[in-house]
Amino acid sequence: DADLRSRLANNVMWYDDRIYNILLVGVDYGDEEAVMFKGAYLPRSDSMILISINSVNNVINMVSLSRAAYVAIPGHGNKRLNTAHAYGGSTMLVDTVESNYKIRIDKYITVDISGFEQIVNAIGGVTVELTAEEASAVLGTNSAGTYDLNGAQAVAYSRLRSIDTDxxxxxxxxxxxxxxxxxxxxxxxxxxxxxxxxxxxxxTTNFSKAELLAQVAKTTKYFSMSINEDIIPHVPHPLSTRDGKEVLILDWDEEDKYIHDLLYPGIVPQSAKTSVVQSTKK
Structure with missing residues (x-):
């Protein structure tokens, strides 16, 4: 815990203006452990995926952040990463990610499960390859294969954890x-x-509509980039217990090196105090 307090006090983070980091956040407003914040109940984040668009190497890194990661939440002590959203919404979650993972988050997009279901339906569903266990849990069939999922099925598939691991x-x-x-x-x-x-x-997003339209205009370029998937921590860690909750204790020196090698390959990123970086975000 002392290491996390020291990490939070060190408000230097890394960035490169040629690398654009978007945090995608999934929440469930039916969360039984939602926290009252400024007159409203805020849920924990169910999923957190960093979309890091690297225009130097023409690659998009799609990186999941383990929700059980034990982090320092500014002003709220050390807890699981997914708890940060409940203490101040997407802004607090972004602050927590920046403070612990030491990477600049340029924009965020947050959606709840009902909204995500509607989004998938709006594009006409998605095509996903399922294992036999996944097909059984989501569709009630024991046959592995490629399936067209509607919004409700895509949500069920995305949230499925009873058959294996987080x-x-x-x-x-x-x-x-x-x-x-x-x-x-x-x-x-x-x-x-x-x-x-x-x-x-x-x-919910800090993108303006004009900024999103500008991103849409770049989709041809984005779709030509290769996509690399990963998760932090990259190497599985055993679960520990803090305050009655199962958490992942990360080796931050190891994760810092891995994150920098992943997001800034062959690049020497800049560093700045958090307050300076916040003022220069796109």
């Missing part, structure tokens, strides 16, 4: 995001702009 669960979440990307690759820019009008009311 790390495997994050892989399913990334599989759905890849399936959404594959579906959008076949769409015209005008179609995606139309979808944007449907999606915006379903999410």
């Amino acid at each position: 790390r495997k669960r994050t892989g399913r979440q990334r599989a759905v995001l890849n399936a959404i990307a594959n579906k959008l690759k076949r769409s015209s820019v005008s179609t995606m702009i139309g979808l944007l009008d449907e999606v915006l009311p379903l999410v």
